[in-house]
Amino acid sequence: MTCKTNEHLEELIASVRHYTQFGKVADYIPALGKVNGQDLSIAIYDVNSGCLYAGDYRKKFTLQSVSKVLSLALVLMDRGKDYVFERVGMEPTGDPFNSISKLESSIPSKPLNPMINAGALAVTDMIIGGSLEERWKRLLTFIKELGNDIEIECNMEVAQSEFETAYLNRALCFFMKQHGIIQGDIEELMDLYTRQCAIEMDCFDLARIGAVFALNGNDPESGKQLIPKEIARICKTFMVTCGMYDASGEFAMKVGIPAKSGVSGGILGVVPGKLGIGIFGPSLDERGNSVAGLKLLEKLANEYDFSIF
Numbered sequence: 001m002t003c004k005t006n007e008h009l010e011e012l013i014a015s016v017r018h019y020t021q022f023g024k025v026a027d028y029i030p031a032l033g034k035v036n037g038q039d040l041s042i043a044i045y046d047v048n049s050g051c052l053y054a055g056d057y058r059k060k061f062t063l064q065s066v067s068k069v070l071s072l073a074l075v076l077m078d079r080g081k082d083y084v085f086e087r088v089g090m091e092p093t094g095d096p097f098n099s100i101s102k103l104e105s106s107i108p109s110k111p112l113n114p115m116i117n118a119g120a121l122a123v124t125d126m127i128i129g130g131s132l133e134e135r136w137k138r139l140l141t142f143i144k145e146l147g148n149d150i151e152i153e154c155n156m157e158v159a160q161s162e163f164e165t166a167y168l169n170r171a172l173c174f175f176m177k178q179h180g181i182i183q184g185d186i187e188e189l190m191d192l193y194t195r196q197c198a199i200e201m202d203c204f205d206l207a208r209i210g211a212v213f214a215l216n217g218n219d220p221e222s223g224k225q226l227i228p229k230e231i232a233r234i235c236k237t238f239m240v241t242c243g244m245y246d247a248s249g250e251f252a253m254k255v256g257i258p259a260k261s262g263v264s265g266g267i268l269g270v271v272p273g274k275l276g277i278g279i280f281g282p283s284l285d286e287r288g289n290s291v292a293g294l295k296l297l298e299k300l301a302n303e304y305d306f307s308i309f
């Protein structure tokens, strides 16, 4: 599948690029702070007619929280939904993605959903494998298959940078270990989680992964079922209710598609039955979503009537 440039998408990008100045690049993970805040690119994978792009769509970025949907899909396939949802809830929090507050107040004491850091850490802990390397390999192989790109790898500099500074995520893990939600070793989990967040790809790969979800888990080229339909549906539901952190309600109102963002500025979007969308725009708003990426999606959704509602 090749990706063609598209004049109208270029115009749309040009019309929203100035929003990048209203946000800022995440630097709480030091290695993430090195990118150019003005970058903005998009790829759209239409399951019927091919791929279109605008901007530097081959520029690589790390998935960060976008990876949470993919680890969730793998773990649901590994363990089944009863096991997973005994340990992680299904409700949006309305709190920032790294918040610790509801972990203590919710009854039973478990993370409210798999799209916040606490829930995602619990999910990554559930990835099956005899060793850290085996678990990592299983996750990476799964993501390569979804993106149909064997070159997808981990950016070890970003992974290491997060590993060395992830005090709050470690705190979440210690709390969950005390409450029996996390079973494994915490340093091993942090290693696996920070590698998962540092998996690097471009907008084209991300759009293709979106196309798999748009097709209920089927590979858009081979037709192979990569994710069972029910699990793809669960993932898309979480993307709608919790995918854009504590801006998920506003996003549902303004754009209305399953989507997942990450603090690298990536956004994975899904228009069911039709499109996968990959966006990269590292300048973030105060909630950690790509500021220009959101505007771009809003414009596209209005123009092409993407909303599922």
Ligand SMILES: NC(=O)CC[C@H](N)C(=O)O
Binding pocket: 063, 064, 065, 066, 097, 098, 117, 162, 169, 197, 261, 262, 263, 264, 288
């Ligand atoms: N919102 C995000 O993208 C957060 C992911 C990041 N790796 C973290 O755990 O802090």
